[in-house]
Amino acid sequence: ESGQFTCYKSGQIMCYQQAKPGGVAGRLGLVVLCSPATPGARIATMELASTVLDLAHSEDAASIARLSRDEIERGLDWRWRPPAIRRLIAAPEVAVLCARCRIASSTETLELLGGFGVMEFGLDRAHLVLLAVEPRLRRRGLARRMFRWLEKSARTAGIGEIDLEVRADNSGARQFYVVEGFNRGEYLPGYYQGRAAAYRMNKKLGVS
DSSP: OOSEEEEEEETTEEEEEEEEGGGEEEEEEEEEEOOTTSOHHHHHTSEEEEEEEEEOOGGGHHHHHHHIIIIISTTSOOOSOHHHHHHHHHOTTEEEEEEEEEEEOSSOEEEEEEEEEEEEEOSSEEEEEEEEEOGGGOSSSHHHHHHHHHHHHHHHTTOOEEEEEEETTOHHHHHHHHHTTOEEEEEEEEEETTTEEEEEEEEEOOOO
16 A cells, blocks of 8 residues: 555564555554564565565665665675665655565564665766665565666656676675666776676667
């Protein structure tokens, strides 16, 4: 369903209400929040019940920053801390997209940030700044859904190409972008803080 979630948190319980288009209040619900202490093996055996893609709010910054630190910036100084993420969320030329996932078993329901993507929009070109998926929820199509949502936004804005930099040591990410239509470009030694190399990649969007 479309619309935004209004969340009220108390400990590990969240009450949410979804606002539908036109300001109509949607359904109320209760979920048990996934905490950092939740065993990964338990999550891996649970079913992905639903995923909602929507734009990030300021309160999402800490979760986004942690996922960036652990999955994108591993081995590097932590650049994308919560204050930096909040600035991205507030920037009018940037879209910060969240994949809000609910996973379930026969006895419990957990909600967590399944992934996020950040795209900066210029006049003719968009730049994919960050894209990450929670490791326990990989191979479920989340990265593809998030990227295509952002790509569609770029096409709608009349943008003709998307570029990005990806770590040279992340073969899985490089292959993902090739499948999504990117061409591998310049090799950039020491691009990340002088410690990790990158490839620049580009995708021409053409006429939508």
